[in-house]
Amino acid sequence: MRPAIEPGDWLLVDPRVRRWPAPGSVVVFREPDTDELAIKRVAAGPGERVSFAEGYLVLGEDEAWLTADADSAVTAELGFGDPRDSRNYGPVPLELLVGRAWFRYAPLARLGPLRRR
Amino acid sequence: MSRLTRWLTPSTVVRAHCDLPCGVYDPEQARIEAESCYKIIEKYQANSDATFRTRAIAIKEERAELVKHHLDVLWHDYFKPEHLEKVPKLHDMFWNATKQVSKVKASTDLADAKKLLEQIDEIDAAWKATGGAEKTRVVKQTA
Numbered sequence: 001m002r003p004a005i006e007p008g009d010w011l012l013v014d015p016r017v018r019r020w021p022a023p024g025s026v027v028v029f030r031e032p033d034t035d036e037l038a039i040k041r042v043a044a045g046p047g048e049r050v051s052f053a054e055g056y057l058v059l060g061e062d063e064a065w066l067t068a069d070a071d072s073a074v075t076a077e078l079g080f081g082d083p084r085d086s087r088n089y090g091p092v093p094l095e096l097l098v099g100r101a102w103f104r105y106a107p108l109a110r111l112g113p114l115r116r117r
Numbered sequence: 118m119s120r121l122t123r124w125l126t127p128s129t130v131v132r133a134h135c136d137l138p139c140g141v142y143d144p145e146q147a148r149i150e151a152e153s154c155y156k157i158i159e160k161y162q163a164n165s166d167a168t169f170r171t172r173a174i175a176i177k178e179e180r181a182e183l184v185k186h187h188l189d190v191l192w193h194d195y196f197k198p199e200h201l202e203k204v205p206k207l208h209d210m211f212w213n214a215t216k217q218v219s220k221v222k223a224s225t226d227l228a229d230a231k232k233l234l235e236q237i238d239e240i241d242a243a244w245k246a247t248g249g250a251e252k253t254r255v256v257k258q259t260a
Contacts, residue, residue, distance in 0.1 A: 001133040010125070010126070010127050011127070028131050031134070036132060036134075037129065037130070037131040037132065038131060038132055038134060039131045039132070039133050040133065068133060068135075070135075072197075075135045078135075080135035080136065080137055081135055081136030081137060081138040081194065082135065082136050083133070083134070083135050084134040084135060084136060105125070106125070
């Protein structure tokens with residue numbers, strides 16, 4: 001999730017969310033295929049369209065499309081493969097949403113709210 | 118660590134995963150399993166024992182599944198969009214080869230297995246043309 005979030009950042013997560021926050025928000029959720037806690041950005045919310053090269057997908061009423069900020073070029077530079085996000089595991093249902101990450105309280109040099117994009 | 122820092126330290130870790138591929142890709146992996154399919158069909162045809170034939174078919178199915186797996190990994194993980202410029206037929210090649218694997222699974226015709234080997238060789242040529250051998254393999258120590 002560079003550059004928005006760096007490894008080791010300390011974040012506040014609001015667990016009271018009952019719906020997918022607006023696109024651009026950063027969310028913590030359980031990965032559908034591994035059940036591990038993960039953090040990504042909402043690219044599209046319920047009922048919205050996700051475009052592909054030759055068509056589009058309409059998200060269900062409780063689904064969101066979550067993507068990493070970093071693209072393949074950035075992750076390749078760090079020695080990793082492609083980011084794992086909805087492009088691997090598809091739309092994420094609301095029941096896997098844990099909360100909205102909204103504030104970074106450490107390191108102090110980058111203290112402040114996580115901006116929506 | 119002060120009590121305050123301890124209190125502030127997050128207790129939950131979340132991750133922003135990326136794939137971590139080993140980066141080694143070679144169509145040879147698929148070819149060896151496809152050769153197994155070819156040879157097992159030869160053995161199947163040369164033997165009329167029912168038990169032998171049943172075992173041969175089970176082994177062929179298992180090997181064919183591995184061919185499909187190796188081709189899928191090569192397709193998804195090694196080949197990148199920029200390779201399409203050099204190999205415009207790339208997606209068709211993989212689509213046809215993986216379809217052919219399904220055919221080999223259900224077939225005891227040697228010609229089907231031979232066609233699969235030829236298709237894998239075409240993919241091998243694409244892998245070489247895009248620098249796969251130099252980029253992904255670890256150089257062998259020569260004796």
